[in-house]
Amino acid sequence: xxxxxxxxxxxxxxxxxxxxxxxxxxxxxxxxxxxxxxxxxxxxxxxxxxxxxxxxxxxxxxxxxxxxxxxxxxxxxxxxxxxxxxxxxxxxxxxxxxxxxxxxxxxxxxxxxxxxxxxxxxxxxxxxxxxxxxxxxxxxxxxxxxxxxxxxxxxxxxxxxxxx
Numbered sequence: 001x002x003x004x005x006x007x008x009x010x011x012x013x014x015x016x017x018x019x020x021x022x023x024x025x026x027x028x029x030x031x032x033x034x035x036x037x038x039x040x041x042x043x044x045x046x047x048x049x050x051x052x053x054x055x056x057x058x059x060x061x062x063x064x065x066x067x068x069x070x071x072x073x074x075x076x077x078x079x080x081x082x083x084x085x086x087x088x089x090x091x092x093x094x095x096x097x098x099x100x101x102x103x104x105x106x107x108x109x110x111x112x113x114x115x116x117x118x119x120x121x122x123x124x125x126x127x128x129x130x131x132x133x134x135x136x137x138x139x140x141x142x143x144x145x146x147x148x149x150x151x152x153x154x155x156x157x158x159x160x161x162x163x164x
Contacts (some may be wrong), residue, residue: 029127030068031161036133037061041140046147049140060136061101062159066126073162074124075123078138079155086151090143097137098122104130123162134159 006093041049042056050055078096082088100112105128116123126132136157142148 011080027160029163030066031072032065033074033159034063034065035060035138035160037134039138041138041153043148047142047145049138049148049153051065051136051138060157062134062136062139062157064132064134064159064161066129066132066161070125070127071128071164072126073164074132074134075121075160075162076124076125076134076136077119077121077158078136079140079157080120082153082155084152084154086149088142088149090146092118093141095141096120099132099135100124100139101135103128103132106130112132116135125164126161 037058037060037113039051039060040058041051042058044050046056048055049057051059053059059133062076066072076098078094078098080094082092098115098117099116099122100109103109103111108128108130110131111124111126124132136158136159138155140153140155150163
């Protein structure tokens with residue numbers, strides 16, 4: 001009987017200790033975003049800033065590099081505020097457009113027709129592996145025919161990879 005108690009005690013002692021073992025890992029994104037071309041505002045009129053070539057500006061352009069097809073979406077937003085500007089005392093009205101520009105795979109040309117637009121954002125399903133360029137146009141109007149004050153103006157485009 002004494003041996004049974006010792007045996008049960010030893011088993012009980014061995015099973016009451018608990019161990020936690022961590023399992024970890026790193027996942028490298030298969031989607032990267034790069035600035036291909038910084039945008040520049042032109043001033044076609046005193047109350048408007050525009051990146052359109054016809055208005056003296058330069059559209060912003062971003063490049064997405066994807067190594068795994070059908071796993072990511074490109075989510076791109078044109079600016080809705082200035083990061084740098086003189087003090088503005090009237091309403092600032094923003095507009096913009098994001099469009100497919102070019103890609104390393106012919107089938108990427110279908111991204112433009114399949115894009116989804118809402119508010120200032122445009123989403124593209126990145127169904128092909130390779131590099132894709134998107135153009136972002138931005139236009140800003142100030143007040144009611146009120147001239148923008150002189151100074152430096154900067155705004156930011158947002159461009160991110162969203163995993164499906």
